[in-house]
Amino acid sequence: MTYRAPVKDMLFVMKELAGIDAVAQLPGFEDAGFDTAQAVLEECAKLNEDVVAPLNVDGDVNPSAFKAGVVHATPGFKEAFQQFSQGGWQGLHHPTDFGGQGLPKLIHAACQEMVNAANLSFALCPLLTDGAIEALLTAGSDEQKATYIPKLIDGTWTGTMNLTEPQAGSDLSMVRTKAEPLPDGTYKIFGTKIFITWGEHDMAENIVHLVLARVVGAPEGVKGISLFIVPKFMLNADGSPGARNDVHCVSIEHKMGIKASPTAVLQYGDHGGAIGYLIGEENRGLEYMFVMMNAARFGVGVQGLAVADRAYQRAVAYARERVQSRPVDGSMNTAAPIIHHPDVRRMLMTMRANTEGCRAMALVGAAAFDAAHHHPDAATRQQNQAVYEFLVPLIKGYSTEMSLDVTSLGVQVHGGMGFIEETGAAQHLRDAKILTIYEGTTAIQANDLVGRKTSRDGGRVAKAIAGQIETTEAALMKQGGAAAQAMAKRLGVARQAFLDVVDFVVAQSKTNPNAVFAGSVNYLLLAGNLVAGWQMGRALLAAEAKLVAGEDTEFMKAKIATARFYGDHILSKATGMRDSIVDGAASITDMALEAY
Incomplete structure (x- = not known):
């Protein structure tokens, strides 16, 4: 089954519900109206339909592999990531000052859906990099922004989020990773981080880890957590990657789904301490990380509606082809494609309506974000920020729970063949489960x-x-x-x-x-x-x-x-x-x- 990006529905929602024309009136977005959105979405669709989507099944059956401390991505992923980066897709909504295109989140969210529908495992790498960029834009120094953000945007480097530890899952007050200050203003980082998405791979020349750690002597609980940049490779004077930092992948997880996305266990400081650079002020790390998490939570909600749409497309294609039983209304005297049967149509309509409803909610939320950050009137900004913040847990929570229902229905439409891996329906269900769990x-x-x-x-x-x-x-x-x-x-x-x-x-x-x-x-x-x-x-x-x-x-x-x-x-x-x-x-x- 070939993925086809729902560009027409996205454009309908953007114009009629999310107000792309109003977004284009905001300062800085004057060239980002409907025509621009249509051109960007059509180009994004080509990349994801032709390059990224065909790798989805390969990633499931031939996932990332860990050998002798090195993680090798699924064959084809590195080349696809290069095309993704060279096309400017990582920097779509990031500032032009750092090499981004400065487009509204509204346009980016639609493109985000496409890459996630095409290949959920692949899309996780740019999703986490987006979060790292957002955190640096919020709290990084001018030097840190200039050093890291352009390389993250152009795909030369990728980013990660390091929160979870073996004893600290959702309760970040339990974080024990330690940061020891050094005389030159840097820190030595010691500890273990688990569940690090794309924490080690061979698709980029460097990986920028954003790490929560506790400075020696800091208060207990969440008040004593700081945020650090810990690059995989230290940087030479000219900004190029140099010596290996003391952060190493010790294993990757064997998972139910998203198998091509390496979920790493990272060890910091086994050989004297990993060098880290404080972001912002000490003990404000959780505040900064929440910026990263909110960006990621919205993105995970988009992942939910994306995998739901992919499952719907696959189910419709199968229902048109699978011949089984006569229609109950007697309209045909022979066995017919199952799409003629009322209960199959009920399942397909449930899948379609849920997906379209969540797509509209997400894109309207993205437009509220754009107004909250760019509208010239302070009261309007505040109002839109409140709406956006209210919608984020709905976009994340409801859309991902919806994706479980929809991908399960996708298997059901296929009947017994849905339980067979070769049809591809089961992968969507397996991939969707994590969406209700990670990022909260x-x-x-x-x-x-x-x-x-x-x-x-x-x-x-x-x-x-x-x-x-x-x-x-x-x-x-x-x-x-x-x-x-x-x-x-x-x-x-x-x-x-x-x-x-x-x-x-x-x-x-x-x-x-x-x-x-x-x-x-x-x-x-x-x-x-x-x-x-x-x-x-x-x-x-x-x-x-x-x-x-x-x-x-x-x-x-x-x-x-x-x-x-x-x-x-x-x-x-x-x-x-x-x-x-x-x-x-x-x-x-x-x-x-x-x-x-």
Whole structure:
């Protein structure tokens, strides 16, 4: 099955929902309007369809290999990475001052989806490099920015994120990697880091590790963590890689999925200490790393919708070809392709509607990020930043949980052949599982949504978003078509369920935290469902208007049908989720621990 980038749907969302024309009015983005977006997306599609996607299965069956301390990437990956870098794709949204193209996150997010749909393992390398660049832009010195960012952008070097240790998974207060200050202002780093994505490989001439460590004498807990640059190779006076630093890969993990992406165990300081360079100030490392993590969390959400779309495309292609049984309505007297069967169509529509809803949510979130960073009005920047921050746990948490459902349905559409590796359907399911875990599990995203994004401001941002949804409901009712009316009804019920949960979270967070956090993941799933459904409602409005104007009739009819399906079959689950959160906490927390 050949991957085809959904450029038409991406452009529809960018224009009608994310407001690419408004983004192009922001300072610095004047040349980044719809025409630019279309040209960039079409070029990006060619690279990913022709070069990156064909390597996906190879990476699964012939993954990265660790031999004598060296990690060799899957054959073909290095050449594809060179084409990716030379095409400027790593620097698409990074500043022109450092060799980037300075395009909006909105355009970058669509391109990010393509590379992840083409090859999830491959895409992880630029994803982590993006995070390293963001952290350096935020807290690096001018010298550090000038030294590292251009090389990261042009693909000569790649970046990593070193948080986790054997005893410190999600609880970073347990970090024990040690940093000893030296007289020249550098530090010696000692410790072990695990789960380091693309932590060792042969695709670039240097690897820039961003490492959380505790300076000798620093406070305990998260307050005493600092962030360091630790390059694989030290730099010569001219900036070229020189002597090997004291950081070494001791093994790579054998994994369920994303097998071509080497997940390394890195050992720092076995031979006297790895030389590290402090980023920003001591003891502010977690603050800086959160910039990197937020960029990565958005990117992982995009990974979720990307692998979902790849699974959907594969399932549709199989359903068109696989002949099995007569249609139940008697429309054919012989066995027919399974796409004729109602339940197969239900599965395909579920896959399609979920993917399109999450794509719209992510791209609208990206546009909010652009406005938050580039709008000339401070109040507008602040408003968009609040919306973006609220959406990040939804984009990460909901889209990745969705990808598990969609990739599982992809296997189901294939029937028994889906359980056979040769069809490729199983790889998508195996690859998708990690997305709900790394860069913060779904529960961690839900904790963020409850604590930082809802309780802290008394539900203000959540309720403001609900107000915008109510405006969309009114527009749907006014438009008057059957699909619009149905969607307005579904949105209204889901919005009220969401508001009930917001009130519950705000009222109970301090007095009854166990009850709130027992339902936190369901709150995230309800919020993600609603926001994605809201975007599908907005898409329905735009598609009906264009249909009346006679524009791209087949596409608009399909969009309306998909949005209607989302309302009837996905958004309609909101009330049950509301009940489980508001009324169901006791059934989670009442049983004695000894009874498990």
